Amino acid sequence: MRIIISGSGGFIGSALVHSLAQMGHQAVRLVRAASSGGEEVGWAPYEQKIDPSLLEGADAIVHLSGESIAGRWTAAKKARIRTSRMQLTGFLSKTVARLNKPPEALICASAIGYYGSRGEEILTEESRPGTDFLAQVTEAWELATTPASEKGIRVVNLRTGVVLGSNGGSLAKMLQPFKFGLGGILGDGQQYMSWISLTDVVAAIQHAIEKKTVTGPVNLVAPNPVTNLEFTKALGRVLRRPTIVPLPGFMIKMLFGEMGQALLLGSTRVTPAKLLETGYEFKHTELEDALRAELAR
Numbered sequence: 528m529r530i531i532i533s534g535s536g537g538f539i540g541s542a543l544v545h546s547l548a549q550m551g552h553q554a555v556r557l558v559r560a561a562s563s564g565g566e567e568v569g570w571a572p573y574e575q576k577i578d579p580s581l582l583e584g585a586d587a588i589v590h591l592s593g594e595s596i597a598g599r600w601t602a603a604k605k606a607r608i609r610t611s612r613m614q615l616t617g618f619l620s621k622t623v624a625r626l627n628k629p630p631e632a633l634i635c636a637s638a639i640g641y642y643g644s645r646g647e648e649i650l651t652e653e654s655r656p657g658t659d660f661l662a663q664v665t666e667a668w669e670l671a672t673t674p675a676s677e678k679g680i681r682v683v684n685l686r687t688g689v690v691l692g693s694n695g696g697s698l699a700k701m702l703q704p705f706k707f708g709l710g711g712i713l714g715d716g717q718q719y720m721s722w723i724s725l726t727d728v729v730a731a732i733q734h735a736i737e738k739k740t741v742t743g744p745v746n747l748v749a750p751n752p753v754t755n756l757e758f759t760k761a762l763g764r765v766l767r768r769p770t771i772v773p774l775p776g777f778m779i780k781m782l783f784g785e786m787g788q789a790l791l792l793g794s795t796r797v798t799p800a801k802l803l804e805t806g807y808e809f810k811h812t813e814l815e816d817a818l819r820a821e822l823a824r
């Protein structure tokens with residue numbers, strides 16, 4: 528298959544490109560920097576520039592681009608988070624909708640931030656959206672794919688949880704303090720965290736590309752979300768380090784502001800209803816197994 532991938536240099540994109548190439552697919556990177564040809568095509572999405580002929584006849588497009596949500600959410604950062612998702616997704620979706628030979632599927636990143644902080648409520652793809660900043664951005668991000676779905680292209684919105692891999696994402700940021708024995712619960716530790724291994728993210732995206740019954744919002748999370756306390760204990764066991772230094776909620780709010788409140792203290796308990804219904808078999812269903820596999824411990 529010929530599969531075009533944006534955000535291909537990122538944490539998920541680079542693992543996906545590697546895996547698709549290993550499986551014998553033609554993985555073409557859609558990059559913002561000038562293209563050097565080969566397995567790369569260029570675009571300048573903020574200037575709405577792309578040569579549509581380069582996208583003609585692809586089997587699927589996987590759109591992963593977006594400003595990182597890590598870091599303090601200043602007004603400028605929030606604007607970049609919002610614009611990079613709505614503007615790029617809208618532009619790509621409209622471009623794809625106008626192709627003579629459109630892809631069978633447009634697989635677009637989304638996030639469990641769609642649901643906002645919901646305590647212990649079990650969330651499926653049918654659950655209503657939240658109301659905070661990330662929830663509003665994510666809802667608009669998914670809506671930006673409408674031009675493609677209206678043209679009959681199969682659109683999948685990957686509502687992705689906390690992706691666990693050793694080379695990026697949240698886990699890489701946590702490793703240092705934990706290794707120094709400075710790991711501990713965040714706030715009261717009762718908030719739910721819906722995690723997924725990077726291995727499963729890559730395999731589930733391939734499942735979404737290949738399986739035509741996968742469509743619309745799809746929760747990209749493992750079947751067993753855990754509380755922050757359970758996560759902290761599991762990571763401590765895997766790294767064989769103590770986890771006795773808690774970070775109280777007020778400190779998190781002081782240090783990280785709105786981002787800390789949403790990402791570190793928010794509680795989102797998501798279940799992968801659609802992945803399971805469409806026959807996806809998880810490689811890692813238990814957190815400790817996933818951590819050991821991803822960290823090679």
Ligand SMILES: NC(=O)c1ccc[n+]([C@@H]2O[C@H](COP(=O)([O-])OP(=O)(O)OC[C@H]3O[C@@H](n4cnc5c(N)ncnc54)[C@H](OP(=O)(O)O)[C@@H]3O)[C@@H](O)[C@H]2O)c1
Binds near residue numbers: 537592593639690695
């Ligand atoms: N990792 C997670 O735990 C997680 C969880 C939920 C959702 N997601 C979503 O999944 C997608 C991929 O995640 P990731 O962790 O692989 O992200 P990442 O490592 O931050 O990579 C994202 C890619 O997006 C492009 N990009 C970065 N800043 C941009 C900007 N301001 N405007 C336009 N493009 C920009 C870059 O690719 P180019 O330079 O090639 O354009 C970058 O490699 C993101 O949309 C993310 O929000 C990730």
